[in-house]
Amino acid sequence: MDLELLCKNACTAKMVLGRLSTGEKNSVLIKVADALVANADDIIAANAIDVENGKANDMPQGLIDRLMLTKARIEDMALGLRQVADLPDPIGEVTDMSKRPNGMIVGKRRVPMGVIGIIYEARPNVTSDAFGLCFKTGNAVILKGGSDAINSNKKIVEVIRNTVANAGVTADAVQLIESTDRETTTKFMKMNRYVDLLIPRGSAGLIKATVENATIPVIETGTGNCHVYVDETADIDMAVNILINAKTQRIGVCNACESLVVHENILEKFLPVAVAALKEKNVEIRADEAARKICPGLKEATEEDFYTEYLDYIISVKTVKSIDEAIEHINGHNTKHSESIVTKDYDNANKFLDEIDAACVYVNASTRFTDGFEFGFGAEIGISTQKLHARGPMGLKELTTSKYIIYGSGQIR
Numbered sequence: 001m002d003l004e005l006l007c008k009n010a011c012t013a014k015m016v017l018g019r020l021s022t023g024e025k026n027s028v029l030i031k032v033a034d035a036l037v038a039n040a041d042d043i044i045a046a047n048a049i050d051v052e053n054g055k056a057n058d059m060p061q062g063l064i065d066r067l068m069l070t071k072a073r074i075e076d077m078a079l080g081l082r083q084v085a086d087l088p089d090p091i092g093e094v095t096d097m098s099k100r101p102n103g104m105i106v107g108k109r110r111v112p113m114g115v116i117g118i119i120y121e122a123r124p125n126v127t128s129d130a131f132g133l134c135f136k137t138g139n140a141v142i143l144k145g146g147s148d149a150i151n152s153n154k155k156i157v158e159v160i161r162n163t164v165a166n167a168g169v170t171a172d173a174v175q176l177i178e179s180t181d182r183e184t185t186t187k188f189m190k191m192n193r194y195v196d197l198l199i200p201r202g203s204a205g206l207i208k209a210t211v212e213n214a215t216i217p218v219i220e221t222g223t224g225n226c227h228v229y230v231d232e233t234a235d236i237d238m239a240v241n242i243l244i245n246a247k248t249q250r251i252g253v254c255n256a257c258e259s260l261v262v263h264e265n266i267l268e269k270f271l272p273v274a275v276a277a278l279k280e281k282n283v284e285i286r287a288d289e290a291a292r293k294i295c296p297g298l299k300e301a302t303e304e305d306f307y308t309e310y311l312d313y314i315i316s317v318k319t320v321k322s323i324d325e326a327i328e329h330i331n332g333h334n335t336k337h338s339e340s341i342v343t344k345d346y347d348n349a350n351k352f353l354d355e356i357d358a359a360c361v362y363v364n365a366s367t368r369f370t371d372g373f374e375f376g377f378g379a380e381i382g383i384s385t386q387k388l389h390a391r392g393p394m395g396l397k398e399l400t401t402s403k404y405i406i407y408g409s410g411q412i413r
């Protein structure tokens with residue numbers, strides 16, 4: 001595989017994509033959605049090879065869950081593409097138009113980034129999500145998936161490329177780097193001559209390596225050490241339901257709860273109920289001293305536990321004396337992804353919203369909603385935990401930039 005040629009092909013493709021009308025883009029997206037469903041059996045067969053390899057290599061259950069595709073999940077992938085097709089097209093939007101004293105009219109127009117690179121691990125659904133969002137915004141996309149999902153990614157990209165080509169658009173709208181070695185990945189990170197933006201999705205190690213090695217601008221998508229804080233006025237049933245959903249609905253995702261924080265005034269009433277519910281889901285609980293006094297037999301939490309994104313059936317428990325201590329603990333240990341408070345206190349809810357440093361902050365809801373699909377974006381390219389350009393689930397507008405457009409009538413300076 002000639003990586004430089006692949007990048008050059010993407011640069012050629014971006015010019016074609018930039019000329020497509022909204023209707024043309026939407027038509028292709030619907031055709032790709034239909035093709036994914038029509039080819040579901042072939043995609044699942046390819047995915048089964050990856051899943052079996054993962055099990056043979058002792059991949060953690062949470063990552064196996066991320067990797068696995070079913071007909072329902074492929075239907076969801078297709079639904080995401082259809083929803084992207086239904087969304088307003090941001091390309092061409094003009095904002096901030098104003099007339100200068102010399103008569104010139106200056107405005108800003110939203111335009112594609114150009115070529116976007118995605119580096120990701122065992123998440124084959126990212127393949128279709130990334131294509132859909134990039135295609136709708138007129139961007140060519142180069143995908144670099146991990147070895148764990150290589151067979152799944154090859155089949156999904158094959159289906160997409162065939163469908164796009166049959167629709168009369170360049171298949172190079174989406175390309176997959178099939179080499180899975182680290183040397184190729186590192187080389188890709190330095191293709192700043194061709195690639196305009198790089199988005200890593202995966203482990204903390206992958207994101208760190210991308211940030212440190214890339215010469216292309218990077219948007220960091222986050223690992224998720226997410227917390228649920230149960231305030232002293234919380235409704236216990238609500239708190240338990242939110243906790244169980246946030247922790248166990250899918251354990252291998254970045255918006256799953258990894259740490260429970262509890263106000264000491266509700267600890268005695270809440271914790272035994274929460275522990276029983278967590279144990280029903282086979283969750284190992286690592287708790288501080290105050291929590292272990294209420295529920296003897298829990299494993300002792302280390303300081304490292306409070307920083308850990310487990311992606312497993314494990315959760316840490318921290319007891320606090322006040323909402324201020326809760327906020328201090330969360331801000332000191334989180335990854336700035338998603339945090340939730342369960343409370344009946346209006347002032348505490350607002351204090352939590354104001355002072356927690358995270359991309360998404362919830363009151364009385366599960367952190368599992370941090371997702372482009374759930375936020376109405378159709379899909380997402382990732383969840384940014386940085387603060388420049390994009391933060392939180394990244395939809396269509398986050399994959400665009402702007403240029404100034406100036407109308408004159410002969411003005412000279």
